[in-house]
Amino acid sequence: MIKLELPVYWETRKNKLELMSLNWYGKANKFERNKIKKEYHKLIKIQLLKNKQKFKGKYQVTYRYFYQNSKSDLDNVVAVIAKFLNDGLKELGIIVDDSVKYLVNSQLIVDSCDKKNPRMEIEVKEIE
DSSP states (O other), rough: OOEEEEESEEEEEGOOOEEEHHHHHHHHHHHHHOOOOOOHHHHHHHHHTTOOOOOOOOOOEEEEEESSOOTHHHHHHHHHHHHHHHHHHHTTTTSSSSTTEEEEEEEEEEEEEOSOOEEEEEEEOOOO
């Protein structure tokens, strides 16, 4: 099992802190989206430097959301974080692919409010 934690707010252009959600994703231009995706990939790589696990088959992901604002939308946030995560895992060679052939289950959990450290705690498990 792989565990990591990713922020759900990120500094975008003009030093604005944005919730990484589909609302932001739809408004951002492709250059900004790509830049932030690369920054998330670096963060994932740093957290997984000591990871030696490679998943050869099916896997599942659990997302545990610690929100800052109770009006935020779980699906909108997980959609962006999941995209960045799965592309990063593929880029690092940890998973074969993130297609439905391999990623067979995702669980989304709203945990609690954390105004000081809103985040997504993630567990990735290979399914035997």
